[in-house]
Amino acid sequence: MTQVLKARAGIITEEMEAVAADENLDVEFIRRGIAEGKIVIPRNKVRKEFKYCGIGEGLRIKVNALIGTSSDRDDMEMEARKLAIAEEAGCDSFMDLSTGKDIDGMRKQSLSLAHVAVGSTMIYQAGIEAIAKYGSVVNMREEDIFEVIERQAADGLDFMAIHCALNMDVIKRMQATGRVTDVVSRGGAFLTGWMLHNQKENPLYEKFDRVLEILKAYDVTLSLGDAIRPGSIADSLDGAQLQGMIIQGELTRRAQEAGVQVMVEGPGHVPLNHVDATMRVQKRLCNNAPYYILGTLATDVTPGYDHISGAIGGALIGACGADFLCYLTPAEHLGLPTEEDVKTGVITTRMAAHIADIAKGNKQAWARDLEMAKARVALNLDRQIKAALYPEQLKAAAATAGDDHGCVVCGTGCTAQVAAEYFGIG
Amino acid sequence: MTQVLKARAGIITEEMEAVAADENLDVEFIRRGIAEGKIVIPRNKVRKEFKYCGIGEGLRIKVNALIGTSSDRDDMEMEARKLAIAEEAGCDSFMDLSTGKDIDGMRKQSLSLAHVAVGSTMIYQAGIEAIAKYGSVVNMREEDIFEVIERQAADGLDFMAIHCALNMDVIKRMQATGRVTDVVSRGGAFLTGWMLHNQKENPLYEKFDRVLEILKAYDVTLSLGDAIRPGSIADSLDGAQLQGMIIQGELTRRAQEAGVQVMVEGPGHVPLNHVDATMRVQKRLCNNAPYYILGTLATDVTPGYDHISGAIGGALIGACGADFLCYLTPAEHLGLPTEEDVKTGVITTRMAAHIADIAKGNKQAWARDLEMAKARVALNLDRQIKAALYPEQLKAAAATAGDDHGCVVCGTGCTAQVAAEYFGIG
Numbered sequence: 001m002t003q004v005l006k007a008r009a010g011i012i013t014e015e016m017e018a019v020a021a022d023e024n025l026d027v028e029f030i031r032r033g034i035a036e037g038k039i040v041i042p043r044n045k046v047r048k049e050f051k052y053c054g055i056g057e058g059l060r061i062k063v064n065a066l067i068g069t070s071s072d073r074d075d076m077e078m079e080a081r082k083l084a085i086a087e088e089a090g091c092d093s094f095m096d097l098s099t100g101k102d103i104d105g106m107r108k109q110s111l112s113l114a115h116v117a118v119g120s121t122m123i124y125q126a127g128i129e130a131i132a133k134y135g136s137v138v139n140m141r142e143e144d145i146f147e148v149i150e151r152q153a154a155d156g157l158d159f160m161a162i163h164c165a166l167n168m169d170v171i172k173r174m175q176a177t178g179r180v181t182d183v184v185s186r187g188g189a190f191l192t193g194w195m196l197h198n199q200k201e202n203p204l205y206e207k208f209d210r211v212l213e214i215l216k217a218y219d220v221t222l223s224l225g226d227a228i229r230p231g232s233i234a235d236s237l238d239g240a241q242l243q244g245m246i247i248q249g250e251l252t253r254r255a256q257e258a259g260v261q262v263m264v265e266g267p268g269h270v271p272l273n274h275v276d277a278t279m280r281v282q283k284r285l286c287n288n289a290p291y292y293i294l295g296t297l298a299t300d301v302t303p304g305y306d307h308i309s310g311a312i313g314g315a316l317i318g319a320c321g322a323d324f325l326c327y328l329t330p331a332e333h334l335g336l337p338t339e340e341d342v343k344t345g346v347i348t349t350r351m352a353a354h355i356a357d358i359a360k361g362n363k364q365a366w367a368r369d370l371e372m373a374k375a376r377v378a379l380n381l382d383r384q385i386k387a388a389l390y391p392e393q394l395k396a397a398a399a400t401a402g403d404d405h406g407c408v409v410c411g412t413g414c415t416a417q418v419a420a421e422y423f424g425i426g
Numbered sequence: 427m428t429q430v431l432k433a434r435a436g437i438i439t440e441e442m443e444a445v446a447a448d449e450n451l452d453v454e455f456i457r458r459g460i461a462e463g464k465i466v467i468p469r470n471k472v473r474k475e476f477k478y479c480g481i482g483e484g485l486r487i488k489v490n491a492l493i494g495t496s497s498d499r500d501d502m503e504m505e506a507r508k509l510a511i512a513e514e515a516g517c518d519s520f521m522d523l524s525t526g527k528d529i530d531g532m533r534k535q536s537l538s539l540a541h542v543a544v545g546s547t548m549i550y551q552a553g554i555e556a557i558a559k560y561g562s563v564v565n566m567r568e569e570d571i572f573e574v575i576e577r578q579a580a581d582g583l584d585f586m587a588i589h590c591a592l593n594m595d596v597i598k599r600m601q602a603t604g605r606v607t608d609v610v611s612r613g614g615a616f617l618t619g620w621m622l623h624n625q626k627e628n629p630l631y632e633k634f635d636r637v638l639e640i641l642k643a644y645d646v647t648l649s650l651g652d653a654i655r656p657g658s659i660a661d662s663l664d665g666a667q668l669q670g671m672i673i674q675g676e677l678t679r680r681a682q683e684a685g686v687q688v689m690v691e692g693p694g695h696v697p698l699n700h701v702d703a704t705m706r707v708q709k710r711l712c713n714n715a716p717y718y719i720l721g722t723l724a725t726d727v728t729p730g731y732d733h734i735s736g737a738i739g740g741a742l743i744g745a746c747g748a749d750f751l752c753y754l755t756p757a758e759h760l761g762l763p764t765e766e767d768v769k770t771g772v773i774t775t776r777m778a779a780h781i782a783d784i785a786k787g788n789k790q791a792w793a794r795d796l797e798m799a800k801a802r803v804a805l806n807l808d809r810q811i812k813a814a815l816y817p818e819q820l821k822a823a824a825a826t827a828g829d830d831h832g833c834v835v836c837g838t839g840c841t842a843q844v845a846a847e848y849f850g851i852g
Binding site for chain 2: 180181182193231232233234235269271272273298299300301302303304305308309311312313315316319330331333334335347348351352354355356358359360361365366368369370372373374376377384387388389390391392393394397400421
């Protein structure tokens with residue numbers, strides 16, 4: 001029995017207990033959320049216990065990191081270090097997007113090292129193997145695709161991005177709409193190329209029940225891939241994107257009915273004035289399933305700083321109801337992220353998630369901010385360090401400042417001292 | 427005659443011409459905006475020509491940097507370097523907040539080096555001089571305050587933050603509200619201390635007409651200081667803040683009537699769900715005068731990363747109608763910014779301003795994003811570099827990538843190549 005089916009049968013699982021404790025919420029709230037499809041807790045049934053994360057309505061927003069080898073940098077040890085850095089910086093899950101030589105080996109390494117939920121984008125492996133075997137993605141065979149899903153699920157992946165919602169109707173709408181940037185999803189590009197070359201429907205759409213069967217057997221959470229997300233500000237909320245969301249909505253309901261946990265992938269490049277509408281349409285079409293955001297880039301023109309642009313868009317879409325933010329690193333649009341980039345990406349995205357939690361009135365988030373505010377008024381540096389999301393730099397400043405509150409901004413006439421004297425504080 | 431009075435008389439000034447050209451707008455739109463108080467172009471009549479910036483409704487959002495000596499780091503050469511760095515990174519104006527030994531000398535240096543509008547927070551100098559002369563801010567004399575305004579105006583400052591809207595009613599409301607963080611504005615703390623100690627009304631409020639007279643004589647733009655902005659998330663939109671905004675609104679109208687250009691200072695720590703309301707209330711109360719934002723910090727718990735938190739809040743409040751963003755650097759809440767911090771602060775804040783311009787549909791901003799999107803589809807790196815807000819890192823990545831589009835993310839099965847092959851692009 002999968003998590004969803006247990007939740008519907010009224011059974012409380014260890015995953016629900018752990019998430020309820022972590023969120024300081026009633027476990028019945030978690031169970032009901034899973035039963036209704038509003039919450040997922042990714043966990044493959046073959047994986048041993050790890051730090052489960054609940055994703056969905058009423059919970060803190062979670063953060064996903066990305067690692068993975070590629071043909072240009074095929075260094076499994078570096079990826080292991082990145083994984084450790086991402087977990088240390090506070091990611092709630094990560095995806096292994098490897099496309100290097102030993103994809104199976106990398107996945108096994110990732111699963112053996114991880115303390116959090118692990119995901120993949122399965123079509124990468126299918127595509128890369130097709131290129132190796134047949135010379136091109138377009139020669140990939142249907143059976144190969146399903147075999148990769150089975151292989152990855154059997155290894156223990158907790159969630160899997162699968163581009164089932166890309167069908168011929170969506171491609172037609174894209175062609176009719178006339179986009180600036182047709183397809184920026186790599187998995188989406190593989191499949192679109194395959195579909196157009198072979199003039200055949202996407203097997204992941206056509207044989208969606210077969211996908212669900214495999215996922216159900218291992219209790220893998222489906223992450224409904226967004227092959228058609230806007231790759232530039234100008235394409236946001238166009239006919240192609242909305243067509244894709246309509247299909248995502250249909251498949252979400254089928255997955256929910258089949259007893260498979262499901263979340264929905266979204267955004268890309270979105271101007272801030274489209275964020276709220278994007279979010280409302282997704283929740284409406286996709287039966288309130290969790291929305292997993294692949295960076296809400298709020299402008300096209302900031303290569304090198306896209307982690308900040310993504311945090312701006314991410315915080316706003318989180319405040320509007322998004323449940324799960326995939327990180328963006330400073331390397332976005334430039335190249336492969338370094339270890340430092342991975343750390344920066346998790347930090348920046350986790351800040352965005354916290355800021356959104358504050359906007360939504362999450363009690364744990366508010367308690368943390370209030371404690372920081374009070375610690376500042378009390379000029380209590382130890383308490384400030386404990387309350388800080390990332391205290392590293394506060395610690396460093398405190399060490400060099402040499403006064404009692406670790407701040408040298410004012411010098412003569414310090415605001416906090418004036419305040420303490422005249423408002424009877426401190 | 428001041429700019430406003432000229433605008434009302436139907437006179438087109440060189441400042442209006444320059445701003446209209448810079449914004450690609452009709453000069454009559456600018457003139458009307460100034461006449462109605464919706465737009466300001468700070469320029470002291472004693473200053474020689476510089477790069478004027480228009481601030482207000484219908485214009486691109488502008489960015490202000492901060493420099494200044496202090497008792498803890500009194501290095502005028504470093505501040506000169508910071509000024510150059512801030513201008514190089516694209517600030518539209520800066521404020522000299524010096525509180526070191528030679529405040530007059532620093533101001534003269536700043537004005538002689540600047541190519542943009544220059545501002546100050548005048549009460550700093552009055553307060554620091556009072557501490558030197560009388561041993562404490564609370565012994566500051568009324569005449570000293572007005573003398574400093576006159577001295578700074580005569581030197582050529584284009585805009586001046588003056589805390590006229592802090593009166594006894596506002597302090598009463600603060601005491602009645604029971605804030606977590608009473609006063610975080612340094613100028614506000616000076617004046618609150620003075621008012622409570624002497625049990626006297628704020629001279630800048632009581633003798634507001636005298637303030638206006640001096641500003642009018644030099645055509646200095648008044649920046650109505652926000653002494654009571656929320657210093658923690660928990661205090662946002664409380665009675666004290668709103669009381670302060672009500673008084674700001676009254677004084678804004680009086681300044682407008684007197685023919686003095688005026689903008690209004692605001693925010694501080696604001697949860698994202700309060701941003702829109704804050705903005706609407708300000709525009710309503712302050713007769714649509716430009717809103718100058720001192721960092722919309724969207725959480726209290728990110729010392730070391732507050733430039734990003736401020737960019738998140740700044741982008742959203744900009745999208746909601748704020749006109750002018752003061753930068754935040756990574757040193758906020760930690761200490762004095764380094765030269766690197768100044769650069770980071772301008773870059774991050776300018777990104778927020780651009781993202782807000784995109785959300786508001788600014789045509790210049792949209793044209794830039796569209797050019798970047800098209801340059802990416804065309805794999806044209808030179809065009810991408812030209813379109814980038816800050817191309818430094820894109821150039822560096824391009825130099826090391828060694829292929830024709832400066833991106834090594836995908837390696838085998840590059841999305842752009844698949845797209846080019848199957849969608850007939852490139």
